[in-house]
Amino acid sequence: MILGRVTGSVVSTIHHPIVDGRKLLVAERLDQNGRSTGRYVIALDAIGAGKGETVLILDEGNGARQILEDANAPVRSLVVGIVDAMELGTN
Amino acid sequence: MLLGRVIGTVVPAVLVDEISAIPLLWVQPLDREGRPDGKPLVCADGTRMAGPGQMIYWVASREAALTLEPWFVPVDDAIVGLVDDVRLYAREDASR
Numbered sequence: 343m344i345l346g347r348v349t350g351s352v353v354s355t356i357h358h359p360i361v362d363g364r365k366l367l368v369a370e371r372l373d374q375n376g377r378s379t380g381r382y383v384i385a386l387d388a389i390g391a392g393k394g395e396t397v398l399i400l401d402e403g404n405g406a407r408q409i410l411e412d413a414n415a416p417v418r419s420l421v422v423g424i425v426d427a428m429e430l431g432t433n
Numbered sequence: 434m435l436l437g438r439v440i441g442t443v444v445p446a447v448l449v450d451e452i453s454a455i456p457l458l459w460v461q462p463l464d465r466e467g468r469p470d471g472k473p474l475v476c477a478d479g480t481r482m483a484g485p486g487q488m489i490y491w492v493a494s495r496e497a498a499l500t501l502e503p504w505f506v507p508v509d510d511a512i513v514g515l516v517d518d519v520r521l522y523a524r525e526d527a528s529r
Contacts, residue, residue, distance in 0.1 A: 357513060
């Protein structure tokens with residue numbers, strides 16, 4: 343999983359049926375210190391994450407398909423958690 | 434998934450049977466502000482509705498193959514949907 347911050351959303355009317363009724367979030371990718379890496383990903387929302395929140399993004403297709411319960415879903419990135427706090431050890 | 438803009442079409446003369454009925458489009462990957470980012474690539478169009486100038490989002494690899502009907506055909510990249518609007522929230526912290 344990767345760390346991200348929700349920085350926007352994508353509005354899409356015409357799309358694959360798996361996107362129906364789901365939110366597409368624009369998330370900037372963060373490093374372990376919560377700083378932006380300059381990269382981003384468009385992820386489907388599985389938990390109701392909102393503006394500015396730090397989130398955990400599952401970035402692997404088979405896991406995403408399990409959560410969506412659709413073996414043929416063309417989805418790789420899925421927001422699966424909202425992060426409250428992080429702590430890094432000194433070593 | 435990442436953003437992209439359709440910049441052209443590809444008309445193959447000969448194609449393997451599995452993807453012979455699927456439109457192929459040149460796509461310029463974009464950053465989240467909509468600026469070109471990286472080299473253009475050829476995407477199969479799962480929506481069958483994208484055209485030059487359209488902003489889209491696309492996936493690569495196995496997920497690309499799953500986008501299409503029939504599914505699991507030999508493609509690298511495919512368009513999942515068309516973008517009407519990208520809403521970026523205002524940045525609250527200038528240090529980001």
